[in-house]
Amino acid sequence: MITKIKLMKQMKLLRIYLFVILSFLKYTASAQSLNLNWPVLKTYRGAQLTEVAMPLGGIGTGTISLGGRGDLRDWEITNRGALGWVPAVKLVEPTIANGPFFALYYKEENAAKGQLRLLEGPISKNQSYGDWGSDVLNAGFPRFDETEFYAAYPMAQIKFKRQGVPLDVRLEAFNPMIPGDVDNSSLPVAVLRYVITNTSNKKMEVSICGMIPNFIGIDGWGGKPNKNVNEFKADNGLKGLFMYSDSLDRSNVNWGTMAIATNSRGKVTYRRSWARLGWNWTFREFIDDFTNDGELSEKFSAVDKSNQLSGTIEDLMKETKRYDLNTPPATLAVKESLEPGEKTTISFLITWHFPNRRGWDIGLERYSGGYGGAEIVGNYYTNHFVDAWDVARKVSPELPALERRTIDFVKAFCESNIPEVIKEAALFNSVNMRCQTLFRTKDGFPFGFEGTGSVKGTVLGGDRSAGWGFGTCSHVWNYESAIPFLFGDLSMKFREVEFLYSVNDNGGMSHRVGLPLEKKARSFKHWAADGQMGTIVKVYRDWQLSGNDDALKRMWPNIKKAMAFAWTGPWDTNKDGVMEGSQHNTMDIEYFGPNPQMAGWYLAALKAASAMATYMNDAAFAAECLELFEKGSKWVDKNLFNGEYYEQIIPKENNGVAQLGKGCLVDQLVGQYLAHTAELGYVLNGDNQKKTLKSIRKYNWVSDFNNHTNTFRSFALGKEKGLIMASYPRGGLLDFPFPYYTELMTGFEYSTAVHMMYEGMRNEGLEVFKAIRERYDGEKRNPFNEGEYGHRYARAMASWAGVLAWSGFHYSAVDKTMKFGDVPGTFFWSNGYAFGTITNSIKDNKANIAIRVIEGKIELERFELKGKKPFLFTGKTVLGPGKTIRITL
Numbered sequence: 035m036i037t038k039i040k041l042m043k044q045m046k047l048l049r050i051y052l053f054v055i056l057s058f059l060k061y062t063a064s065a066q067s068l069n070l071n072w073p074v075l076k077t078y079r080g081a082q083l084t085e086v087a088m089p090l091g092g093i094g095t096g097t098i099s100l101g102g103r104g105d106l107r108d109w110e111i112t113n114r115g116a117l118g119w120v121p122a123v124k125l126v127e128p129t130i131a132n133g134p135f136f137a138l139y140y141k142e143e144n145a146a147k148g149q150l151r152l153l154e155g156p157i158s159k160n161q162s163y164g165d166w167g168s169d170v171l172n173a174g175f176p177r178f179d180e181t182e183f184y185a186a187y188p189m190a191q192i193k194f195k196r197q198g199v200p201l202d203v204r205l206e207a208f209n210p211m212i213p214g215d216v217d218n219s220s221l222p223v224a225v226l227r228y229v230i231t232n233t234s235n236k237k238m239e240v241s242i243c244g245m246i247p248n249f250i251g252i253d254g255w256g257g258k259p260n261k262n263v264n265e266f267k268a269d270n271g272l273k274g275l276f277m278y279s280d281s282l283d284r285s286n287v288n289w290g291t292m293a294i295a296t297n298s299r300g301k302v303t304y305r306r307s308w309a310r311l312g313w314n315w316t317f318r319e320f321i322d323d324f325t326n327d328g329e330l331s332e333k334f335s336a337v338d339k340s341n342q343l344s345g346t347i348e349d350l351m352k353e354t355k356r357y358d359l360n361t362p363p364a365t366l367a368v369k370e371s372l373e374p375g376e377k378t379t380i381s382f383l384i385t386w387h388f389p390n391r392r393g394w395d396i397g398l399e400r401y402s403g404g405y406g407g408a409e410i411v412g413n414y415y416t417n418h419f420v421d422a423w424d425v426a427r428k429v430s431p432e433l434p435a436l437e438r439r440t441i442d443f444v445k446a447f448c449e450s451n452i453p454e455v456i457k458e459a460a461l462f463n464s465v466n467m468r469c470q471t472l473f474r475t476k477d478g479f480p481f482g483f484e485g486t487g488s489v490k491g492t493v494l495g496g497d498r499s500a501g502w503g504f505g506t507c508s509h510v511w512n513y514e515s516a517i518p519f520l521f522g523d524l525s526m527k528f529r530e531v532e533f534l535y536s537v538n539d540n541g542g543m544s545h546r547v548g549l550p551l552e553k554k555a556r557s558f559k560h561w562a563a564d565g566q567m568g569t570i571v572k573v574y575r576d577w578q579l580s581g582n583d584d585a586l587k588r589m590w591p592n593i594k595k596a597m598a599f600a601w602t603g604p605w606d607t608n609k610d611g612v613m614e615g616s617q618h619n620t621m622d623i624e625y626f627g628p629n630p631q632m633a634g635w636y637l638a639a640l641k642a643a644s645a646m647a648t649y650m651n652d653a654a655f656a657a658e659c660l661e662l663f664e665k666g667s668k669w670v671d672k673n674l675f676n677g678e679y680y681e682q683i684i685p686k687e688n689n690g691v692a693q694l695g696k697g698c699l700v701d702q703l704v705g706q707y708l709a710h711t712a713e714l715g716y717v718l719n720g721d722n723q724k725k726t727l728k729s730i731r732k733y734n735w736v737s738d739f740n741n742h743t744n745t746f747r748s749f750a751l752g753k754e755k756g757l758i759m760a761s762y763p764r765g766g767l768l769d770f771p772f773p774y775y776t777e778l779m780t781g782f783e784y785s786t787a788v789h790m791m792y793e794g795m796r797n798e799g800l801e802v803f804k805a806i807r808e809r810y811d812g813e814k815r816n817p818f819n820e821g822e823y824g825h826r827y828a829r830a831m832a833s834w835a836g837v838l839a840w841s842g843f844h845y846s847a848v849d850k851t852m853k854f855g856d857v858p859g860t861f862f863w864s865n866g867y868a869f870g871t872i873t874n875s876i877k878d879n880k881a882n883i884a885i886r887v888i889e890g891k892i893e894l895e896r897f898e899l900k901g902k903k904p905f906l907f908t909g910k911t912v913l914g915p916g917k918t919i920r921i922t923l
Contacts, residue, residue, distance in 0.1 A: 067204055069204075069229070072444075073186040074191070075448050075461065078182070082102075085817075087100065092209055092210070093467055095222040097111065110469065117486060118254075121361065135153075135154070137245075138203065139239075140200075150321065154177050200233055205226060208437065210440050211464075212440060213890075214868055216521050218439075224384040224385075232377075238371070242368055246292065259282070261281040262279050262361060278291045285410070291423070299378075304365060328367065385429070393549035394406050394483075395501075397499065413474065444461075450860060453840070456836040458807055463516070464516045472828075475549070475550075480506075481549070484822070486826055505544075507565070508566065512565060513831070518572070518579060520864055523867075525866060529572065535551050537595055544557070563613060568708060570596060573642075576866075578713070594643070611662040617629075617632045621772045630703065631704060633680075637717035640663035644656045644660040679702065693772060694775075701786050704786075707788055737755050746777050748777075749778055754805070783806055789839075796840070842857070847867075850893050852894060856900040868892050870886045873886075886917070894911045895911070
């Protein structure tokens with residue numbers, strides 16, 4: 035009996051050992067087929083691939099999204115948001131259209147024929163039927179059984195798997211992103227690199243073919259192509275097809291150029307177009323050509339719209355002038371031979387150049403009132419390139435260095451000892467600055483919609499729009515914290531738009547800016563209390579991060595004027611440090627009476643204005659702002675804090691329509707959130723704020739939305755979790771409360787969660803981050819698209835502040851001071867001009883600090899670690915790229 039028990043234990047241990055060994059081998063095999071130099075933050079498999087679509091493109095260039103199955107979707111490169119639009123090769127009716135694709139041909143030595151396979155995984159079940167069968171373009175291609183998507187934005191790897199395919203196939207896709215280097219992070223290019231390994235014991239021919247319809251003239255909202263042409267070009271090792279239009283008006287918003295190019299070593303063949311044969315014969319003829327030997331035979335190029343065809347395909351193919359298409363497919367193939375075990379990389383660049391952006395153009399020939407949509411304002415990125423081929427020609431030789439620098443950033447960020455979900459939220463939402471949410475006009479100034487639109491539109495509003503919420507809406511963009519800490523020069527440009535162009539003579543700041551700037555910047559004559567106060571905090575923050583005294587001096591007169599408007603405008607007319615008047619705000623209503631949300635913004639602005647005034651030697655204004663801050667802060671704590679949270683006092687003469695009242699608002703302390711990121715200190719009593727955050731978690735947290743009634747837009751469903759906008763635990767729900775009170779939106783959740791972390795409620799804040807990212811898990815929603823009023827909503831970039839709060843990072847280029855929290859580990863830091871890491875190791879109650887700069891440079895006079903005596907540097911200490919300094923506290 036004892037022997038039997040021992041044997042059973044030994045067998046159990048053996049099974050455990052085998053499981054561990056097999057798991058390790060499986061992991062090793064999986065890792066070996068990945069590029070281990072590329073960091074991976076999140077992996078998506080199976081059903082989680084359904085909604086994954088990672089945009090590829092630079093700041094202000096527009097993007098093409100890489101889908102979870104390996105497809106290219108959401109072609110938003112022609113100056114308008116167009117989520118859901120994929121250009122197609124439209125043939126003679128009746129027909130089946132074809133969209134952009136990359137396909138693989140492979141043939142074993144001595145095999146009778148080669149095999150064709152689309153470089154995509156399976157189509158999701160909910161796309162398997164429509165009026166004509168599946169509505170997915172290229173649905174009839176043979177494809178791979180499964181894909182795995184490995185992401186660390188802006189880098190993604192996709193593994194393609196199918197039993198019986200004697201190749202290991204992987205895609206590497208990225209667009210350069212380097213903190214502090216705005217121009218090299220603003221390149222209109224999608225890099226697609228297919229890595230193929232011959233896993234058979236036979237020699238193998240492989241070829242990859244890419245096709246892009248020349249859709250110039252169309253943007254998903256309308257338009258018409260006009261004699262589009264694909265031209266083959268070869269330039270210093272770069273070969274490809276240059277796409278343009280021979281006859282489209284050069285002032286048309288959709289006029290521009292595109293290119294598909296390769297710098298690979300293999301044999302390059304191409305087609306400038308396909309045969310126009312009707313039915314499915316056009317596609318059939320292309321497939322027959324490519325699968326014959328993995329090469330393309332150039333046969334068709336002429337422009338002719340004739341549809342009346344007769345005779346055999348062979349006869350028809352002789353009449354080349356009759357076979358071009360309105361959106362002729364540019365098709366490029368690269369072929370190589372691989373020995374057993376040999377690996378090759380076949381790279382493609384997709385580039386674009388569309389210079390004719392029209393202000394706040396939202397598609398469908400509708401513009402944003404009189405605030406600027408019809409006039410061409412241009413694109414900054416097009417200043418650096420003649421056309422799309424010039425993009426490919428200039429970018430191609432720089433890619434190795436740009437890739438290395440991008441890896442340096444992403445790797446340092448991903449290896450930081452910050453919870454994965456915070457890194458995921460921060461990094462993946464940074465896509466919002468590199469899609470059509472943000473654009474830069476030809477003069478270099480940046481602007482933003484609140485969110486972008488889809489070509490499908492919304493049944494809720496019964497409308498469609500390429501962009502939602504024009505004008506870089508100040509009370510929305512106040513929340514984002516990614517741009518200042520990643521691209522300081524760009525952030526300062528936003529501040530210049532606000533303070534050099536948007537401030538009216540009376541000091542009111544147009545909270546939606548018109549275009550062109552010189553003509554219409556202040557045409558929107560409305561001011562937002564939260565928006566205007568927030569910009570004052572942001573200009574203080576950006577000045578601190580940059581140390582740019584010249585910028586502060588240029589903007590100071592209007593900063594002062596904007597601050598003083600609070601007293602001469604409708605907000606704090608009795609000048610007591612508390613806003614009581616009509617306060618337009620991000621809830622799209624006007625608050626009347628004192629309330630915590632506007633109070634926090636106002637107090638933070640007063641504190642920031644006082645600090646800037648002191649630096650500008652304006653002692654009287656500094657004292658005036660500080661006095662109002664102290665008076666207002668005490669009043670709010672005394673009169674609005676109810677023991678659990680802060681609430682609004684509605685004036686008796688007000689009817690209470692669209693107000694907060696006694697509700698517990700999710701971001702009632704948002705002014706403190708921004709003040710913490712700017713290292714401004716407390717604007718209200720710290721203990722009261724912590725009690726408030728605990729109340730928000732207690733009363734606004736919904737753990738199952740099946741038990742919650744939401745009467746407005748739904749951003750959470752079923753058993754999902756999150757923080758709703760407002761709750762009424764003490765009663766007092768108004769008959770007509772502010773409209774969004776039953777909703778939840780990620781930007782508000784993030785700002786509150788970040789504030790929790792700053793106040794030591796790390797677990798509670800982390801729980802909110804987790805709830806959000808579980809909603810955007812790839813199966814239910816796209817992890818690269820957190821929406822609100824439109825897609826890829828600007829407010830979601832508040833998630834970057836989670837990195838700041840968790841690490842405790844702050845840097846002042848004015849005081850030459852760097853600060854961190856007291857948690858041991860390695861942490862990423864960036865101030866918008868430089869980035870690097872800090873390592874804090876504790877030994878014998880001493881903190882051993884290593885400050886490393888990866889790119890850029892910083893000057894240090896003082897280093898502070900929470901709970902330790904500050905370290906003072908002797909002399910001028912400047913750290914440049916690749917430098918590390920070690921200190922002990």
